[in-house]
Amino acid sequence: MTLTTHDDGLVRAALWEPRGAGPAVRCFLCAHFCTIEPGERGLCGVRENRDGVLYALTFGCAISSAVDPIEKKPLFHFLPGTLSFSIATVGCNLTCAFCQNADISQLPREAGRIRGSDFAPEEVVTRALEAGCRTIAYTYTEPTVFLEYALACAAPAAAAGLKNVFVTNGFMTRRSFELAASHLHAANVDLKAFDDDFYRRHAGARLKPVLDTITRMVAAGVWVEVTTLVIHGLNDGEPELRALAGFLAGLSPDIPWHVSRFHPAYRMLDRPATPVSTIERAVEIGRDEGLRYVYAGNLPGHESESTHCPSCDEVVLGRRGFRVTGRRLNGNTCSACGAEIAGWWAS
16 A cells, blocks of 8 residues: 655545545545545544545554553454554544443544544554564554554564554445455454444444454454444344354354443443343353354453363363463363364464
């Protein structure tokens, strides 16, 4: 991807084209396919039409960076026990009423503001290496809307031996995924529900593009894990959970599914935290539908945080919260019975 800059240093966006003969443009970065008039921004709030050219307003402008355990993404089967250098810009293409990072994800949309500090891609890679990280994670907000910046980091990161991870809502287009795929090694996709009405009402999106992205990632050999935040009374019905788990198992029974407990946040402060029994039932449903690795999220110390061998049920990776507490693996096999445990256990 070739980057060109505006006179004031802004980077020209990827994946757009003029809309008809006028100065409006159409963006192909995410599945909203925004038509953007001059002086306006897309729904994400971070891509602006200036005189018929679309620019990425957040390139090289990080709102957050941190060294995290890879388990925090959450990724449990991708280099477990290692560190991930995590970066984000402001902005998101969804409007989830339960967003836990709304102060940065919704800032451009709600306040029209682009905030952050200069953080050049080369410096991101250097900092990751200095911190002893094995990966760079594009996370906290939505990497799709800062794709140009993510890819400018991802290429030198891969050349330096680092792996690249997206923590994403999956509301991408085929074109944006194909642009990212060459340097993308793993992703945790937030599959918020298995109901299009839920997506429209509570996230400002649609279900099918997310399912398409997960399918493309699996087909392309990206290591995929999926997280579903289970919200009492909204997406916790057994038929829906079974359909969701069945979809994942149909792609691969080795896809880890993280079933996370909802806590009140952002614009959903009036809904109670999800009962622990609901999360435990969702874990059972995932296993019943054929998924080999199902985890309870937001329940530190719960038994199902650990990875069990699908053959003999031995705990092969013990966890508490984001910490690996024990390991019984010989390479990629269970040390008790020799069965293969799916995942990336070495670089």
